[in-house]
């Protein structure tokens with residue numbers, strides 16, 4: 001792979017970000033996709049609720065950023081590739097939600113509520129309240145939102161590496177189709193890990209203060225969304241009827257069994273974001289993602305559909 005240097009001075013592999021048009025057969029897959037471990041299953045199921053609203057917001061913010069990238073064609077091409085990949089992720093998780101509805105879980109209402117909460121606060125109106133009065137303010141508000149996307153993408157990359165290296169989910173008998181969906185999504189997160197960061201730094205003029213602020217704002221929100229989604233699923237699970245479950249303890253239990261990333265690892269990685277020389281390039285290895293695409297049933301089928 002050839003390399004290039006960003007306007008921020010960081011080296012990057014020169015790769016083309018392209019979406020893979022995957023599809024999955026959810027027939028027979030239940031929300032308890034890890035046998036005997038409904039609590040951990042729902043800690044992961046929360047991703048199907050929060051990813052579509054988050055990724056839809058990413059696409060809207062990136063579309064708004066495109067006119068600001070005219071002077072950097074490589075960045076603009078990456079932004080378009082990113083939008084297409086995230087749109088496909090959102091759609092794929094949305095299909096799982098639809099399937100869970102047919103399994104008797106009421107999930108769409110919560111997903112829609114979260115979607116409208118995020119949509120009103122991540123649009124062109126500053127914090128959903130008023131229109132930016134001038135171009136300076138418009139750009140500042142845009143770069144703030146891009147920084148929030150970049151901060152969240154730090155975690156999706158981290159989750160990507162964790163997932164691609166994880167052996168415990170498979171050993172626990174987790175459903176293969178669900179694992180393929182999660183690993184395909186995670187591999188694309190690893191693949192496009194630099195894009196949001198590079199665009200946010202470009203549009204903000206390398207504003208590190210905005211970068212730190214974005215992470216401080218998004219960590220509690222992310223935790224809250226994950227918790228709300230997981231508890232919502234657990235409350236509807238007949239196998240957990242009457243049980244009072246702490247999300248924190250549920251997550252720690254899953255992490256101990258190697259089925260979820262541990263909070264300590266998440267905290268350590270958050271600290272790295274606050275380093276002045278933070279570089280998403282070194283947070284993961286693109287080859288690891290490419291290796292997964294080569295064995296992913298969904299990615300391989302998508303490739304054959306194109307070839308055929």
Ligand SMILES: [Fe+2]
Nearest residue numbers: 055086089189
């Ligand atoms: Fe994604």
Ligand SMILES: [Fe+2]
Nearest residue numbers: 086153156189
């Ligand atoms: Fe992403």
